[in-house]
Amino acid sequence: MAEKDMRERIKEVAVEHFNSNGYHGTTIRNIAKDVNCSLPMIYYYYNNKKELFDEIIKREYFDLLKRQTALLETNNVIDFYTKFVYDLNFLSNYDKKVYRLGIKVYLSFDGDEELMEIMDEWEKTILPRHYQILKPYLKNADNDIAIVRTLVHLLETLIESIVVKNRFLPEEEIREEISIVLRGCE
Amino acid sequence: MAEKDMRERIKEVAVEHFNSNGYHGTTIRNIAKDVNCSLPMIYYYYNNKKELFDEIIKREYFDLLKRQTALLETNNVIDFYTKFVYDLNFLSNYDKKVYRLGIKVYLSFDGDEELMEIMDEWEKTILPRHYQILKPYLKNADNDIAIVRTLVHLLETLIESIVVKNRFLPEEEIREEISIVLRGCE
DNA sequence: ATATAATTCTAACGAACGTTAGGTAGAAAA
DNA sequence: TTTTCTACCTAACGTTCGTTAGAATTATAT
Incomplete structure (x- = not known):
């Protein structure tokens, strides 16, 4: 719902994915799927894949x-x-x-x-x-x-x-x- | 030139790439480029990417x-x-x-x-x-x-x-x- | 010399990738 | 009430991926 919720949820799921599959093995699509949001949603909160990884x-x-x-x-x-x-x-x-x-x-x-x-x-x-x-x-x-x-x-x-x-x-x-x-x- | 040479060279370059970029970050194309051979050459000696990794x-x-x-x-x-x-x-x-x-x-x-x-x-x-x-x-x-x-x-x-x-x-x-x-x- | 087999190639397939354009729906502000 | 803004979406862009079909080349055997 609120901004922080979604941003945080994306990060949590991203940690999971980067952990299991590494940076290259992780796809924004799979993250979005697990967060239950659309793909561009992730680009709304993070400029790109690398920025998401770096923040973690x-x-x-x-x-x-x-x-x-x-x-x-x-x-x-x-x-x-x-x-x-x-x-x-x-x-x-x-x-x-x-x-x-x-x-x-x-x-x-x-x-x-x-x-x-x-x-x-x-x-x-x-x-x-x-x-x-x-x-x-x-x-x-x-x-x-x-x-x-x-x-x-x-x-x-x-x-x-x-x-x-x-x-x-x-x-x-x-x-x-x-x-x-x-x-x-x- | 001989079979074993090429097979071995592919493996050596693959070790390099898997090491630097991980499994998912490594591409058959980049390996082929460094081996100086065509892309399908790698499939001649290894059935697929995973088999190459596994052999290493x-x-x-x-x-x-x-x-x-x-x-x-x-x-x-x-x-x-x-x-x-x-x-x-x-x-x-x-x-x-x-x-x-x-x-x-x-x-x-x-x-x-x-x-x-x-x-x-x-x-x-x-x-x-x-x-x-x-x-x-x-x-x-x-x-x-x-x-x-x-x-x-x-x-x-x-x-x-x-x-x-x-x-x-x-x-x-x-x-x-x-x-x-x-x-x-x- | 000719047939066969091993080695290598060019070209392309479909799928998945990161990323973006452009829009909708609802809340907040005017 | 209209406008503006925030949070989200569908759809698609161009690129690159793993993989393969099919042919050319080279070596080997007959």
Whole structure:
């Protein structure tokens, strides 16, 4: 009915389609069919296909990432990171699909150069951020950075398992793996 | 000129295109243009687009994986896994692209259900295989399986960095991270 | 030399694509 | 009440897609 309704519904269906079929495999016609609106309706709210895709990544995905990183930290790093990962299990289906789509662009499996650059800039902030979080708990200085790097690498796979492969990861398994990497820091 | 030449050239160019543009973004016409042959030539060697894609995954990718896992193991696990990952830096461009394409299908970012099932079956063999390799070096039985799982997860990210993100990982960094996970097993 | 088979081509098919032109119906503003 | 504007539509544009029919060329076998 109202403007925002339709615009939002189009975006939701688009996330679904881009997710299942990729950018090239997604057609405006199929989106329109699932939204139950006419084809040009989509051009009424979005200038073209690419703009629709870009809005999902630039707004939805990065909003999600920022929401995610704004989580409170506890006084126990292992608890903190376990919760961080475990909570991903309970993201809404929409958020999971947006996240998945973002990772797809991040791995340059979809999207274009422009989006990749945005991803690269975000990536640069990851290591320093986690180094700040872990700093108080790291003891011996010789391999501190390697530990942070290893943890971030592990987190990447865990996130991929939940969001991309759509698996449920039990809290205990997450905790075990994070504990192995952070063994000695607590 | 000879049959095999052309068939192989088509496949090589196809790997390139599927890699850059995905299944749907790749067109037979563009492949033909880069191979410098006519369009129906591709249908002479491959029944259709999907068969061409499938051959790359089913033959090229899994051949590569099997070649990869057939590596000799040394008497030092950290050396072994470090070499295993580090050597990926020096894969041929063709092999890297095949690998990347396989991971794309593995993450169900491309391909279809049938290919996904093959991937799933392969995945089931991963943990047991590494457990066998690591078994002699694992000491305390309480979190043995978790250590293997964590290592496999770490390897996944390292492989992705090299093959998917196309980065060069220095041997020292790889060794550091593997050592952190395998701390205590040597 | 001639017949057969393998390799490659030109040309076109129908279908689907992204996109746009131009209109209708109803609400809001005048 | 008339006008203007917003939300939506039907219909079509030109292009490109996967695929094929059918013929030309080249190599092989007889």
